[in-house]
Amino acid sequence: MSALLQQFISEARDLIESAGAALLEIEREPNDPEPIDQLFRVMHTLKGSSGLLDVPALTHLVHAGEDLLVLVREQKQPLETEDLDLLLECCDIIVEWIEALEETGELPGDAASVSQEKSKALRNRIRSGDKVVEESAASAPAPSMARAGLFDDEEDNADDILFGLPDGALSAAEAASGGAPLQAVRYAPDEQCYFRGEDPVALWRQVPNMHFSQLTAPGPQPSDDAFDPHQCRLVLTGLTSADKDALTELFCYVLDEVTIAPVSAATESARASASAPGSSGGAASPAAGSQTPQRPLATLPANSAPERLELLHDLLQGQLSVLDGCAGEAKTHGRVESVERLLSNLARTERPLIGREAEIKSVFDGWRDSGELEPVAQLAQKFVAAAAAAMRGEDGPAAGSAPAEMDTPNDKASTPAPGGADNGAAKAPKNGAKSRLLKVDEAKIDVLVNLISEFSVAKNALPFLAKRAEEEFGVRELSRELKDQFTIVDRLAQEMQSAIMSVRLLPVSVIFDRFPRLVRDVSRKLNKKIDLQILREDTEADKSIIEALGDPLIHLVRNSLDHGIEEPAERTAAGKRETATLTIEAQHESDQLIILVKDDGRGVHPEKVKAKALERGVITAEEAVEMTDEQAVNLIFKPGFSTKEAVSELSGRGVGMDAVRSQIQSAGGRVSVSSQVGVGTTVRLSLPLSMAVTRIMTLEVCGSKFGVPMDQVLETVRVKAEDIVAIKGAEAFLLRDRLVPLRRLADLLQLDTSDEDEEDYLQILVARTENGPVGLVVDCFRERMDTILKPLGGLLAQADCYAGAALMGDGSVLLVLNTRSLL
Amino acid sequence: MAIEYDGDLARIVGGSDVAEALDFSEWLAGGARRVELGEATHLHSAIVQCLQQFQPEIVTAPGDEFLALIVEDAYRTTG
Structure with a gap:
């Protein structure tokens, strides 16, 4: 490509x-x-x-x-x-x-x-706009026409154009037109117009009834080295007997760049300038065609300094706007160089005010070397301030008598002139200080992430080497140095990983931005009125997490629109606003990304859910009796569950919410729902901020080593065996006045415990589950480490009690538990 | 491509395009050049300003009257 x-x-x-x-x-x-x-x-x-x-x-x-x-x-x-x-x-x-x-x-x-x-x-x-256009033109100038110079000051416009024509142009055109009224047209295309697909010469060719045409340049030719063929430097001027409407229609996409004025509106002197052979107009000879057709500064009377300074000030202020548009943009070379050319030209003609060419060259050379725009913006701002200061001289000082500090503009950089220049003064440094953005192919970032992930795991070999150095080879000193070195490498690896992962952070708006359109389209189909609120869409998470969120969120939103939110009549009957509110909100909670999808719809009825679950054999009658309302509404995530009788186009096939849970769990997250009948429903997604590297805690049970992802670990505690209580045949223990169910990992994994002796104290990992904390008895805890979890293959792929496998620093493979499935 | 290069001679045949302007300007900057425009049916503005900038020798002027005037003006503006 x-x-x-x-x-x-x-x-x-x-x-x-x-x-x-x-x-x-x-x-x-x-x-x-x-x-x-x-x-x-x-x-x-x-x-x-x-x-x-x-x-x-x-x-x-x-x-x-x-x-x-x-x-x-x-x-x-x-x-x-x-x-x-x-x-x-x-x-x-x-x-x-x-x-x-x-x-x-x-x-x-x-x-x-x-x-x-x-x-x-x-x-x-x-x-068919003709009538509309005519009506608006009759009452007030249409904005485009006003911009095109049709109504702002026809006399000035006509004069400007005619003064720029060569001798005899007007009389020749008048003769050729057979006395038809002439329009003077000047088309000064924007420098960047080629990048918009415009071709001014091609457009100019289409001007009907052209009786005189002239192509010029907007200023002195650049040097061959500075010439940029992609920067348009043409001005087209002509006389045509076409009517204004036809011209306005033709130039409708570039009206800002075109001036059209009836020749009849021009002053006698302007007409004479462009008519009489040998007269001395503003562009008296063909060779003078390189002059700009606009009234040049040099033609202003010497005593009109305020007007001249105002023009200069506006011109310089315009350069600040150009630089403003460059901040943070990737392709700005041409634009910044055009500012340089203009400032350099002004330095020649407005020497006391604008300063030395050498200074300008030096600043722009600096920009070419470093890409840093701030000094350029400061320089332009300094000139704006100088022009503004000169404008404030009420006596109309000549440019040469501007305040002395203008000759040493560097001194003024930190003390911008008050008054008119203040806005610009505040603006330039700010713009200059903006950081530059670099677009990088995300595949390159992924390579970096993979490399640092591998490195984070590879460094784990160092502690094993240290252990071997001490135990197998008896070199304790080397072992100690290896451990010291590991500490440094580990810190650097964590910092590198954090820095690289920050590059992959994306705002959730990447996903959220699709919802206004989706909600609009779906609500229309369903004839429902929805007010969509998106909150904190600038919350960031790793790219992989953001991508994993896409499909589940779409399903949740569709589900809410389809099942959760009532039709307007039902809402009105229930005393609710006809327009429902659907809120999608993101937030950070410790190291988790939380997404909430809330609606103020009919809510989920726990008894209906229980009944449906019972009917479909998802739960038993005993379970239904013991189940809390919260547990009941969460049954909607069970496979094959749906309370809606009719399968709709949007949702309701009974696999959706189960799929949502599976997708969120695959990304290491959890999903839960809370609901109040008649008030609304909130679905809560909780995901890790990153998936690339998983930090795990290792532990031992019955001589085997396992890992548990740290985000599933609430804490580890040591409890006296005698403090374990039996309730309804199950074990539990008190943790800060809260009764926590207890399970033995060896039993859950069906490991052989015949050789195990009961200890006085039990080592307990308190795991985070959807139903609250659960204690897990293990033999002992080992080190924590960063790992890359690989999915299990073969028979083990079916065992959902494992989250995956990780390669250890000594080359062994560690099975990592999924306590959510296990418990 | 509408511009055919042959040593120090370029021949523009048919309608030229903005995509050819950079190569054309670099070629023109390379020394004394000659250009045949007799078979050109359109000169993109970017090509016109290349002619305006470097003023190569015109071997044959455009047959199209509008283009001929445009090229004449382009040479006059800096001439």
Whole structure:
């Protein structure tokens, strides 16, 4: 796969995710323009970046979406529910196409026809806008038109363009047009426009009835070394007899970059400048075509310093915005270099204010070496402050008479000028201080995790070697040094593991972000009204845990929507709000990630659950009698259990909640449910923060060694044998005034205890189980260690009393117990 | 690809693309170059500005009138 395609896939995923979020936000807040702008930007960017690849179906589809959004953005038509549905559907299609691109490098075979169908549907949603446009233009300028310079100041715009034309251009165009009214058009494309798939020359070719055209550059040519072919440096100016509407339609995607003004609005002097042969206008000769068509600073009268300084200040402030946009971004080279070029040029023309070229070069050289943007931002900020300080001189000082400190801008870096420059002063260091983000293929991180995991286990060999050194070879000194060295290696390994694992931490929002869309779609199907609350979605956990959460959470949410939450009429009858609340919340609890899925629905009825469990033979009649309500509702996690009579499309096949429990347990987690009839249900998932390395405690029983994952161990205690009590034929002991059931591990594992003598004291591991703490009698406790748990194969794979096996430092294999199944 | 290179001569045939601009500019920066535009049906803006920057010798001008004017302007802006 080419680097370009790889980059596109990565960016397209982010963009589509962002589009989905914006669509849902629009649905929630239809009057907020921000998500509409965001959505438009996404479509526009996606159109441009896909245009660089051979994926026309994708480009056409997003282009159609963009066409619709242009009108919405310009408030020419609202975004209706049908539009949202269609756009969401298109987002889903694009997601599938991106997957296909990643897997095969090509779009699916039916992409062209799907694109055609959906593009047509999107375009059908576009209203015939002529009337709307005319009406809005008659009453007030449409935003795009105002931006295009159609209504802001036609005289100035027309003058600007005509002053930039060569001699005789206007008279020639007037002759060619046969007296039809002319429009002056200037198109100054954005420097980054190629990255959006734009081709200004191609667009310019489409201008109808063009009677004069001129291509220029926006400023002096860069040196050959500094020339960047991907940075657009063209300005197109022309005279056409096409009408304004046609031009506005043609330039609808780049209206910010286009100025259109009727020639009739221009002043006599401007018209004369562009008409009479041999007159001396702002761009009097063809050779002067390299000048910017905009009124250059140099043409300002000498005594108009405030206006000049204001322009300069705005220009510099604009550079700060450019740098602001670069912070944290990966591809900023071109943008930062454009700032450098502008500052260098200004240093030549605005020497007293902007300082020395050498200083600018030095700062930007530093950025090229280190990639650090902060000094660049500080330099730009310093110039903004200097321009602002000069602007405050009410007497209109010439730029050269700016305060003396402007010549030594370094001194001002830490003491920014007050007043107008304050905002920028606060902004620049902050932006500069932002850390840079580096995108790394997750497979590379996985390799690091695997390596450190293996290393964490390999280091466990050192204590065994130390033991052998002492016991087999009698070299106690070497043994001691090995143990000392192990302490250091162990600490470093833990720090390395912690550092590497932190790279794999992901916020749960990676999973949570899918729920607004899912809840929206499912609740619509079920005709239920749901208010979804997502809390603390920035809570982080290891990638493997986050990935393991995906399917179970979807099932829990679907289950809640399908079974838990009542229909609006039922809720109203029960005195509840018609709109139900579904909350998905994440939090950290010691070294566990806790996920709560809460609804205020009908709740789980314990008696109904018991009855169903009894009917299906999941529990016995005796068990049903003894069971608490909490235990009863947790029966929903038993295999084959479902209380809903009809199997629905969404859930209710009776395998779902059991599957949820299995998946969560496979990830080393637990799941439980609490519920109150008529009030609601809360499902609680508890998972370790990481799965890569498992810390275990080793112990011995009947001469055999076993491990127990530390997250299953509450504590270890030593209890007098005489303090063990018998209750209903079972053993128990008191732990801080709480009666804890006691089991003997040797009995549970059916080990031979004939040679074992009863000790005065029992070594007890207090295990954490779903039903509370349970004591486990063992012979003795051994060391704790980090291990990689490997699943068991063969016959042992069926024995769910084992969580897996781990390789010990001495090469032996240790069976690791799963106390949850065992107890 | 629309740009065919032959020693110090490049021939643009049909419609050129932005993806060719970087190679083209690097080739143009390499010394005295000549360009045939007679068979070009479209010059991408990025290609136009490469011509504008490096001003290679035009062996044949574009047959397309619009393109011919664009190229003429491109040479004039810095000429």
